Amino acid sequence: MRAAARHSAAGTLTAALLLTTLAAAPAGGASDPFGTSRRAGAAAELRGTAVAAARARQTGIDFGRCAADQDMPGSMECGTVSVPLDYADPGGRQIRLSVSRVRATQRDPHNSKRKVPRQGALVFNPGGPGASGFYFPLIGMLPEWKRIAAAYDLVGYAPRGVGRSAPLSCQDPKRFFKGPSQAPTHPSASYKRERVAQAKAYARGCAERTGGALRHYHSLNNARDLDVLRAALGERRLTFMGASYGTYFGALYASLFPSHVRRMVFDSPVDPSPEQIWYRNNLAQSAAFEGRWADLREWIAEHDKVYGLGDTAEEVLRSYEKARARLAAEPAGGKVGPGQLQGAFLQAGYYDDYWPLRAQALSEYLKGDPQLLIDIAGPVREAAAEAENSSAVYTAVECNDAPWPRDFRVWDRDNTRLARVAPFETWDNVWTNLPCAYWLAPRQRPLDVRTGPGEVPPVLILAAERDAAAPYDGALELHRRLSGSVLVTERDAGSHGVAGGPNRCVNSYFEAYLLEGRLPSRRAACAGRAEPVPSPSR
Structure with a gap:
C-alpha cells in the first residue's frame, strides 16, 4: 500500500465502525491456502533459496566505484548480486539487483580518538512497493545517524523490478x-x-x-532476495531495517528464515494480517488519511x-x-x-x-x-x-x-x-x-506472518499514533504476531517514518537496540515531535 494530525476520538471511532462494516467485502475467491500443491511449491522455493544463498556466499559482491551517472560520493561503493527470477528453479534465469554500501566508519562521532567495533551490515528497505533503498548509505552523513554509521556498514539496494534491478x-x-x-x-x-x-x-x-x-515479482520473492543478499554480504545473520511496506516483507523474512535474524527494526508497519493484504489495508489507509487531512x-x-x-x-x-x-x-x-x-x-x-x-x-x-x-x-x-x-x-x-x-x-x-x-x-x-x-x-496467497516464543530474537517496532499511510492498528497487529517484539509509539504524531528523525526519545530506543541489542522490557512511548513552523507567504 502506498502510499500521516490529531484523530479525534469520534473520528477514530467512526473509521473503526466503518471498516468493521467493510470487512464483509470479499477479497477474492476462496481456496485452500495450505493445499498440497502450495506446500510442494513452498518447499521447492525454500530449497531454491538455500541454493541461491550458498552460491551468493561463495561469489560475494564485487563492490567498486559507482557508475558515473550515479554521481555518488567516494565513500559509497556499488555492486550487484544475482538472484533467481523463480526460486523454484534456482538454476534458471537470474536477475541482478543493484547494491550500494558505505563501510562502517568505526569512529565515535563524539570522540574521534575512540574506535567503535564494527557490527556487520545494516540492510535497509524504504517500502513502496517500488521504492529504492539504493541511496540509503548516504544517510550516515546526517548527525542523527553517525553513531549507527560508525558501527555498521550501511547497505542499500534496489529490489527486483526497481531501477537497474531487472526493471519493470x-x-x-x-x-x-x-x-x-x-x-x-x-x-x-x-x-x-x-x-x-x-x-x-x-x-x-x-x-x-x-x-x-x-x-515472480511479489513480496515472498522480495523476502527470499533479502536472504540471498544477506549471504552475499557474508552475514551469518541479518540486521535489517524496513519502513512502511518494507516492514511487511521484513516480517515475511522473519517467518520464513527465523534462524537467520540478528536484529530487525520495523518502522511504520503495515498490517500483515493475510485478510488485510492488500485490499482492506487500502480501505484502512483511505479512512486514516481523512483524519490526517483534517489535522493539516x-x-x-x-x-x-x-x-x-x-x-x-x-x-x-x-x-x-x-x-x-x-x-x-x-x-x-x-x-x-x-x-x-x-x-x-x-x-x-x-x-x-x-x-x-x-x-x-x-x-x-x-x-x-x-x-x-x-x-x-x-x-x-x-x-x-x-x-x-x-x-x-x-x-x-x-x-x-x-x-x-x-x-x-x-x-x-x-x-x-x-x-x-x-x-x-x-x-x-x-x-x-x-x-x-x-x-x-x-496470485499468491498471503503467508500468515507469525513467530512463536524464542523463534527469532526480539525485534523493535516503531510507529506514530496518527500515521495515515500505515495506520497504527498495523503496528499493534505486527506486535501481536511477532513474539517478543517491543513496540515504541510516537504519541500524538503522524509522520510516516520515525527512526533517525527529530525525535530524540525515539532515536534513543532505536540506537540502544541497534548498537547494544537493548530493548525496553515492554511497550514504550515517546512524546510527539514539535509541529512545523509556518513559512510566510511572499
Whole structure:
C-alpha cells in the first residue's frame, strides 16, 4: 500500500465502525491456502533459496566505484548480486539487483580518538512497493545517524523490478504523467467507466511488456532476495531495517528464515494480517488519511494570520475547494489541475515537514500567484521514467501478492460508502489499485506472518499514533504476531517514518537496540515531535 494530525476520538471511532462494516467485502475467491500443491511449491522455493544463498556466499559482491551517472560520493561503493527470477528453479534465469554500501566508519562521532567495533551490515528497505533503498548509505552523513554509521556498514539496494534491478514497466514513460487531471471525490458513473477502462489497459500493459516473468515479482520473492543478499554480504545473520511496506516483507523474512535474524527494526508497519493484504489495508489507509487531512487543515487554521486561508478547518477546506474549482476551469501553468493539487496535499499527509510549503502554495495561488503551486505540484517530466517504473513495481507486487475483488461493483460499493465520510483519498486510492481487479498473472496467497516464543530474537517496532499511510492498528497487529517484539509509539504524531528523525526519545530506543541489542522490557512511548513552523507567504 502506498502510499500521516490529531484523530479525534469520534473520528477514530467512526473509521473503526466503518471498516468493521467493510470487512464483509470479499477479497477474492476462496481456496485452500495450505493445499498440497502450495506446500510442494513452498518447499521447492525454500530449497531454491538455500541454493541461491550458498552460491551468493561463495561469489560475494564485487563492490567498486559507482557508475558515473550515479554521481555518488567516494565513500559509497556499488555492486550487484544475482538472484533467481523463480526460486523454484534456482538454476534458471537470474536477475541482478543493484547494491550500494558505505563501510562502517568505526569512529565515535563524539570522540574521534575512540574506535567503535564494527557490527556487520545494516540492510535497509524504504517500502513502496517500488521504492529504492539504493541511496540509503548516504544517510550516515546526517548527525542523527553517525553513531549507527560508525558501527555498521550501511547497505542499500534496489529490489527486483526497481531501477537497474531487472526493471519493470507497464506503459511508455512518456505517457505516464497525465496532466492536468481531475480528482473527483464523488465521481460520476461515466468517470468510473473511464477509469475502469484505463485500469484494464494498464493491467494488459504490465502483462504485455513483462510476459511470464511478471508473476515472480511479489513480496515472498522480495523476502527470499533479502536472504540471498544477506549471504552475499557474508552475514551469518541479518540486521535489517524496513519502513512502511518494507516492514511487511521484513516480517515475511522473519517467518520464513527465523534462524537467520540478528536484529530487525520495523518502522511504520503495515498490517500483515493475510485478510488485510492488500485490499482492506487500502480501505484502512483511505479512512486514516481523512483524519490526517483534517489535522493539516487545523494547523493551517491555527496560522491564519500567516496564510489567510481561514481560521477554522472548515474555512480552510472551503479555500481548498475554491482552488480545486478554479484549477478545474483553468489549470495552473497548463499542467496543474485538481488531481495535481490533491497529490501535493496527499504528500503532506505523509510528512509534517511538507505542511508549510503546501499551505504557502495554496495561499499564493488564491492571491493570484500560481508559480509555487506549479513548482511543487506540476509533473516533473525528467522523472517520468523513474516514476513509471516505481508505479509498475508497486502494481505488480500488490496485485501478485493476494486475491483482489474482480468485480468493480465490490470496489464501487465499498468505496462509495467510505467516501461519504472519507472523501479526501478514497477514490484516488481506488484508481491506483484498480488494475489488480483485472490482473492476468497468478496470485499468491498471503503467508500468515507469525513467530512463536524464542523463534527469532526480539525485534523493535516503531510507529506514530496518527500515521495515515500505515495506520497504527498495523503496528499493534505486527506486535501481536511477532513474539517478543517491543513496540515504541510516537504519541500524538503522524509522520510516516520515525527512526533517525527529530525525535530524540525515539532515536534513543532505536540506537540502544541497534548498537547494544537493548530493548525496553515492554511497550514504550515517546512524546510527539514539535509541529512545523509556518513559512510566510511572499
